[in-house]
Amino acid sequence: GLIHCYIIKDLHFFNTLTVSLSVLLGNLKNHKDVEYFTASEVTISSSDTVRTNVDGEEGPALPIKLSVLPRHIRVVVPDSL
Structure with a gap:
């Protein structure tokens, strides 16, 4: 019953690569440049x-x-x- 929200703070080239890797590994909400919340x-x-x-x-x-x-x-x- 909640929306899972991910805010990616910085999308420079290198961070895009590290965020993509976090998505593939299933730990996006633990990335240092991602803010996660539910609402x-x-x-x-x-x-x-x-x-x-x-x-x-x-x-x-x-x-x-x-x-x-x-x-x-x-x-x-x-x-x-």
Whole structure:
């Protein structure tokens, strides 16, 4: 029920490599240039014009508000396998 948020503080060439390695190793939230937190709602904005990408499609420009929709997806499983 929470959004896992990762803020990468520095995307210079070398840091991009080390952050990518952290992603591959599964320890991104422990990287020194990454701030990690969870939230049920997040608003993202920028003083620059920034477009978003939603599932590979062009999304709305910032600012955007993201929130968790509790019980939004119904999962059906059989009683027994």
